[in-house]
Amino acid sequence: MIAEIDARPFTFRMPIDGTALILIDMQRDFLDPGGFGAALGNDVCLLRPAVAACGRLLATFRASGMPVIHTREAHRPDLSDCPPAKRLRGTPLLRIGDEGPMGRILVAGEAGTEIVTECAPAAGELVIDKPGKGAFYNTGLNRYLGDNGITTLVVGGVTTEVCVQTTLREANDRGYDCLLIEEATESYVPEFKRVTLDMIRAQGAIVGWTCTLSAFESGLARCFH
Numbered sequence: 001m002i003a004e005i006d007a008r009p010f011t012f013r014m015p016i017d018g019t020a021l022i023l024i025d026m027q028r029d030f031l032d033p034g035g036f037g038a039a040l041g042n043d044v045c046l047l048r049p050a051v052a053a054c055g056r057l058l059a060t061f062r063a064s065g066m067p068v069i070h071t072r073e074a075h076r077p078d079l080s081d082c083p084p085a086k087r088l089r090g091t092p093l094l095r096i097g098d099e100g101p102m103g104r105i106l107v108a109g110e111a112g113t114e115i116v117t118e119c120a121p122a123a124g125e126l127v128i129d130k131p132g133k134g135a136f137y138n139t140g141l142n143r144y145l146g147d148n149g150i151t152t153l154v155v156g157g158v159t160t161e162v163c164v165q166t167t168l169r170e171a172n173d174r175g176y177d178c179l180l181i182e183e184a185t186e187s188y189v190p191e192f193k194r195v196t197l198d199m200i201r202a203q204g205a206i207v208g209w210t211c212t213l214s215a216f217e218s219g220l221a222r223c224f225h
């Protein structure tokens with residue numbers, strides 16, 4: 001069964017049996033005050049609209065019985081998977097591994113790496129801790145997708161031009177078709193969101209497709225009815 005989604009730059013043909021939702025880094029470190037995003041000098045409120053949209057996507061995938069994957073940007077407590085170049089970059093208020101109001105910044109198991117309640121993983125959903133911006137770098141994601149016959153990814157998460165865009169490009173290079181849901185992603189710099197969406201779908205979907213949440217929901221509903 002193939003869902004035909006009214007997407008840009010042209011119709012996205014989504015095989016129901018070969019598609020997973022992947023939500024990128026919907027964790028407190030980026031969405032709540034006191035985390036990594038705020039330490040970098042950002043206004044975290046700008047990302048909030050993505051939470052409800054990701055929640056709606058989750059509900060749709062769960063209702064359809066389609067697989068869901070969550071990622072978190074999270075390092076080992078000894079930071080052995082965090083290159084010094086990443087930790088020492090710039091002059092943030094708090095660096096990766098430093099103690100903040102939600103525990104150690106971007107460290108697995110700390111409160112900051114928890115996924116926000118509205119997008120919390122359900123039993124049976126894969127949760128991947130990733131040390132990089134992309135979800136494929138030093139993770140088991142590619143093997144999981146291959147083992148489960150997944151060829152197509154529907155994507156949401158934060159931030160659009162950092163971890164979401166990196167993941168889309170990594171996925172595209174590995175042969176996956178990717179559809180980014182426009183309301184389900186946000187950036188601390190709204191202009192960067194706009195141009196990232198443009199870049200993804202330019203040149204005949206050079207990286208992937210984008211569509212609105214309602215276009216996605218209606219395309220899926222048409223397929224099931």
Ligand code: TIU
Nearest residue numbers: 025073158159162163164
């Ligand atoms: N700083 C920023 O915009 N993003 C990140 O550091 N990580 C993710 O995008 N998840």
